[in-house]
Amino acid sequence: MNDAVHSIAAKSAAPLPKSAGVTGRTNDPARTMAEILKVATHEFADKGLAGARIDEIAAATRTSKRMIYYYFGSKEGLYIAVLEESYRRVRSIESELNLENLPPEEALRTLVGFTFDHHNGNQDYVRLVMSENMLRGQYIAQSKSIQALNVPAIRSIRDLYDRGVVEGVFRPGVDPIDIHANISALTFFNVSNQYTFSQIFKHQMQDPQVLAQRRANVIDVLVRYLRA
Template structure:
C-alpha cells in the first residue's frame, strides 16, 4: 500500500512566482504541525491546505515528509543561532557576555514553545533526523565556540574558575532554561497548589542567571 503522506500527488502546483516566500510559509506552518503532532502524526495534506499550495509543491521543495521535518529542525536552530550571533558576545566582558547569553536563552525558550516541542519530539525519535543534518551540527558547534571564547576570556581575567568545559556550561544553561518550558504543564499540575497561587512557580530569569553565574564564577 502506498503511503499517501510520503508520496507526491499529481495535483498541479498553485504558487511558483515567489519560491522563497512559499518555502518560508511552508516551514512556518510545518513547524507548528510537527511541534504539536510529531513526525508520525503530522499530515502533509494539512500543511498544504494551510499554505494554499499543493502536496506536489511541498515535495518539490523538500523531497519528502521527512525532508520537510529536517528542514523545520534546521530552520528552528538556525533562527536561534542567528539571534545569538547578533548578541556580539565577543565584544563584551566575560561576565556580562555570560549573563546576556543566559538571558537570551531563557527568553528564547519561554517565547518559543514550538521549538521546545520539536526538540522533545526529536528526542522521542532518538535524534534520528537531527543526526542527518550537517547544518544543525555546524550551527550547534558554533554555540559551543561562543561559550568557549567567553569562558576562556573569563578564566584568563580571573573571574571564572578553571576546569569547566564549554559543553558543561552549555548543558547547565540548557537544563535550567529548557525544563521551565518542557515540564511547565506537568509541574503545574503536580505542584501548582503548593505555591498558594494556583500554579507552580518555575525558575525566574534572574534566578537562572544567578545559578549559572555562581556555577562558573571563581
C-alpha cells in the same frame, strides 16, 4: 540529509513547474518555502513526526502535497528542513548578541537570559527538540548542517569562559560543552515541564511574575556555578 532535501536551495531558484498543481499564488519559491516551513514547524511540534499531516500543512499554506514534495522530497525531508531552520534561527539571533564585546560575566548573563527568553517565546522549538529526542536523534543525524550550525555556540561559550578564567572571574577546569548543557537544561525545563510541574505543585510557570523570577534565578545559578 537525503538528496531531495539537499537540493532545496537549487529548487528555490527554479521556476515552479505547472505539475505542482497550485493556483492563485505568485511563483515566489522562497516565500512559499518559508510559509511551508513556518506552518510545518507548528504541525510537527504539536503532533510529532508520526502525527503531522502533509495535507493539513498544504491546506494551511494554500499549496499542495505535490508542491511540498517537490521542494522537500518527503514528509521526513520536510521535518529535517524544519529542524534545520529552527536551529539556524536561534543560532543566527544568538550571533547578534555581540558577547565578545562584553565583560565575561555580563556576556554569560546576556547569553543565559537570551536563551531563557528564546525558549519561552518559541515553545515550538522546545517541542521539536523533545520530539526529536523521542526519536533518539535519528533525523538530526541525517542533517548535513545542524552540527555545523551549533559549532559557533560552543565557540562563543569557550571564548567568554576563557576570558573569564584569565581575568579571574570564572574558576578554571569547566568544559564549555558542559556549560552549554547546563544552560540548555535550566532554560529548557520551564517550557518542557510546565504542564506537569504546574499541575503537581499548583505553580503557574507561565505567570509573568513567576517567569521573571525564574529567569533571574537561572541566570544567578549559572553565574554562581562558574564564578571563581
